[in-house]
Each structure stands twice: as C-alpha cells, then as structure tokens.
Amino acid sequence: MNDADTDADTTDRLLLQRMAAGDRTALTVLYRSYHGRLCRFLSRLTRRADIIEEVINDCLWITWQKAGSFHGDSRVSTWIMGIAYRCGLKALRQHGSEPVDEDSVPEDRIPSHDPDEDRELRDWLGKGMDRLTVDQRVVIELVYGVGHSLDDVAVIMQCPVGTVKARLFHARVKLRNVLPGLAGATSVTKENAP
Amino acid sequence: MRMPTDTGRDCARAWEAMPWVLQDSAPQEQTEWLMSHLAECEGCHAEFEQQKRLRLAMSLPADVSIDPELGLRRLLARIDAPEVETAPARVAGGSWLTRALVAAVLIQAIGLGALGARFWAEGTPPPAYRTLSQQAPSVPAGAIHVVPDAAMKLADWSALLRTMQLQVIGGPNDVGAYTVMPSGGAATSPAVVQRLRVAHGVRLAEPVNANP
Numbered sequence: 584m585n586d587a588d589t590d591a592d593t594t595d596r597l598l599l600q601r602m603a604a605g606d607r608t609a610l611t612v613l614y615r616s617y618h619g620r621l622c623r624f625l626s627r628l629t630r631r632a633d634i635i636e637e638v639i640n641d642c643l644w645i646t647w648q649k650a651g652s653f654h655g656d657s658r659v660s661t662w663i664m665g666i667a668y669r670c671g672l673k674a675l676r677q678h679g680s681e682p683v684d685e686d687s688v689p690e691d692r693i694p695s696h697d698p699d700e701d702r703e704l705r706d707w708l709g710k711g712m713d714r715l716t717v718d719q720r721v722v723i724e725l726v727y728g729v730g731h732s733l734d735d736v737a738v739i740m741q742c743p744v745g746t747v748k749a750r751l752f753h754a755r756v757k758l759r760n761v762l763p764g765l766a767g768a769t770s771v772t773k774e775n776a777p
Numbered sequence: 778m779r780m781p782t783d784t785g786r787d788c789a790r791a792w793e794a795m796p797w798v799l800q801d802s803a804p805q806e807q808t809e810w811l812m813s814h815l816a817e818c819e820g821c822h823a824e825f826e827q828q829k830r831l832r833l834a835m836s837l838p839a840d841v842s843i844d845p846e847l848g849l850r851r852l853l854a855r856i857d858a859p860e861v862e863t864a865p866a867r868v869a870g871g872s873w874l875t876r877a878l879v880a881a882v883l884i885q886a887i888g889l890g891a892l893g894a895r896f897w898a899e900g901t902p903p904p905a906y907r908t909l910s911q912q913a914p915s916v917p918a919g920a921i922h923v924v925p926d927a928a929m930k931l932a933d934w935s936a937l938l939r940t941m942q943l944q945v946i947g948g949p950n951d952v953g954a955y956t957v958m959p960s961g962g963a964a965t966s967p968a969v970v971q972r973l974r975v976a977h978g979v980r981l982a983e984p985v986n987a988n989p
Binding site: 607611614615618619622623632635636640643644647704707708711723724726727728730751755758759762 | 796797799827830831834835837839842856
C-alpha cells in the first residue's frame with residue numbers, strides 16, 4: 584500500500600466512524616467517492632444500468648448500516664468492494680447475467696466525449712473480456728482496474744489466495760491469446776471504414 | 778493450455794511480476810530486474826506492452842452512464858423511510874398472522890373448558906364397553922349362573938327357586954342366563970348346583986367362580 588492508498592484509507596475510516604454516528608454528510612462524501620469505481624466494477628458483471636444502480640445502492644445501504652461494525656481488518660475499499668461483489672452476484676442470480684455485448688449498449692450510455700482512441704480501446708477490451716468468465720473478469724478488474732493485491736482480492740471474493748492466482752493466470756493467458764488478434768481486427772476494421 | 782512463455786525461468790518470473798510492476802506495488806529491485814529483462818527479451822517486452830494497454834483500457838471510466846446524484850437521493854430516501862419500505866410490511870403480516878393464531882388458540886381453550894365443565898357437572902357416564910385390561914364386574918362368591926329352558930313357565934321357575942331357597946341377583950343377560958344366590962347369604966354347595974342341573978326345565982347351571 585503506497586502513501587496515497589494509506590491516506591485514502593484513513594479518510595475512509597473517518598467517514599465510516601461518522602456514518603456509524605448517523606452523519607449523512609459523511610455518507611454523501613463516501614457515496615460520491617465510490618460511485619465511479621463501483622459502477623465500473625459492476626459493469627464487469629452486467630451491462631444493465633438499472634441493476635448496476637440497484638447494486639450500488641444496496642452496497643452503500645449495507646455500508647451505512649454496518650459502518651459501526653467495521654473492525655479494520657482490511658482496507659475500507661476492500662471491505663466495500665467485497666460487499667459490492669456479493670450484492671452483484673445476488674443481483675445476477677435474481678435477474679440473470681447479461682452477456683458483455685457492446686452492440687446492446689445504447690449509444691447514449693457511451694460518454695459523448697469519448698475520443699475515438701478510447702472507444703477503440705474500450706471495444707478491444709470489451710471483446711477480450713467477453714471471452715472470460717465472470718470471476719475472471721472480476722479478478723482482472725480488481726487487479727488491473729482498481730489495483731488491489733492478491734490478498735485483497737481473496738478477501739473481496741472470499742476465497743483462498745491460490746484460487747485468485749489461478750483465476751488471474753487463466754484470465755491473462757486467455758487475454759494474451761485473443762487480444763493481439765482483436766487489436767489487429769479492430770485496426771483493419773478502422774482502416775477499411777469509410 | 779501452454780505456459781505463457783517457454784523461453785526459460787526468467788520469462789516466467791517476468792510474467793509473474795508484470796501486474797504488480799504495473800500497479801507500482803512491486804519492490805524496487807523487482808521492477809528494476811523486470812526492466813532489464815524486457816530490454817533483452819522481445820517476447821516479454823511485447824507482452825508487457827499489451828499488459829500496459831490492458832491496464833490503460835481497464836482504467837477508463839465505465840461506459841454505463843448512471844447519475845450518481847439521483848442514486849444518492851434514492852439512497853437517502855431509503856434511509857429516511859426504512860419503516861415504510863420494509864419493516865411495516867413484515868410487521869403487519871406478522872401481526873395479522875399472530876392475531877389469527879391467538880384467536881384460534883383462545884377458541885380452542887374456551888371450547889375445551891366448556892366441554893370439561895359439562896362433564897364435571899353431569900358426571901362421566903359409564904362406558905358401554907369393557908376392555909380386557911379392566912376388571913370384570915364383581916359377582917358375589919357362591920353365585921350360580923342358571924339358564925332356564927325358553928319353554929319353562931314363570932310359575933315353574935319361581936317354584937324351583939323357592940324349593941332350592943335361591944333368589945335372583947342378576948339377569949337375564951343376552952343369552953337368557955340368570956345369576957342366583959342362596960337366600961340368606963348361605964354358602965352354595967356343589968349339591969345345590971347338582972340339583973339345579975337335574976331339575977326339569979334347567980338347561981345349564983354353573984358356579985360363577987368355577988374354572989372352566
């Protein structure tokens with residue numbers, strides 16, 4: 584954990600203490616701080632915005648209720664991501680998992696300021712992630728997207744570190760085998776586009 | 778599935794180190810070692826470039842647009858009205874069920890009480906049956922079961938009883954048997970039984986306590 588992570592965790596712990604005392608301003612700060620990362624994390628599980636919004640609110644509702652019982656065994660972010668992961672899996676069981684299909688995403692859900700380069704990168708990543716299982720996508724997001732350690736991911740997913748290592752290994756091998764080809768296909772498509 | 782690299786242990790070590798070097802969480806010496814390896818190994822260099830691109834792609838914001846302020850307002854509203862959202866429905870349902878169960882138990886208790894009071898007031902009538910475990914109705918010692926012939930006249934039956942100094946203490950039962958005893962509480966002798974057996978109009982005479 585670097586200095587920035589330590590500072591962020593200290594801030595999060597203070598927010599949790601205030602939330603445990605019923606401070607809604609602290610909840611508001613925490614909500615805005617985590618909304619973006621939770622949204623991206625959950626978008627690896629499902630493409631449905633309504634489910635993502637529901638899970639974010641369920642997650643922070645639980646965080647609000649359990650703020651006083653946080654013992655500090657892990658970072659606050661690890662604790663909250665673990666809650667979001669379990670809420671996300673529960674929502675998937677209730678609503679059914681959605682395939683990662685960029686074509687099903689309405690245009691208005693893709694940020695209008697998204698430059699072409701980002702859009703191509705997003706498309707390349709989406710097609711690669713589509714080849715992974717849900718658990719593999721979660722591990723890739725937590726390691727490469729959020730920057731968690733293997734130990735943190737094991738806490739979030741409530742499984743042994745060895746299982747996380749195996750999921751990360753298989754996900755990387757799959758991506759290594761498909762991503763270069765997808766990058767070439769994307770470039771060719773772009774070059775042939777009018 | 779094949780190993781990510783097959784050019785030696787260094788490539789495997791480089792493969793292991795890449796995510797943590799990209800996270801900037803690897804020790805300094807591990808980062809330096811990886812950089813020196815990448816300078817010499819074209820395959821690992823290409824893999825690391827792809828890993829960098831993967832990390833860059835993963836760091837892009839979510840492409841699913843959700844208004845955080847709207848979600849926050851909904852969460853605060855949920856916190857403001859927890860009793861309205863969930864608790865009352867459960868409590869109301871539980872309360873209705875509880876009331877129904879209590880009413881049913883009360884009705885049963887009242888019914889049982891009334892039934893018990895009625896039996897207490899009337900006295901329990903003797904059952905019309907007898908189980909094998911119950912003791913047989915007591916018959917005085919020395920009694921004799923006598924079955925007169927169906928054609929025997931009442932006057933003849935009365936005369937026989939007088940002659941034998943017997944009196945009827947029970948019967949006739951379903952098969953027409955009478956229970957008789959010597960008058961004045963005298964003991965029954967085998968001679969009395971024998972005389973009954975040979976008397977005209979008597980089909981059967983048997984001491985009650987005699988073993989079959």
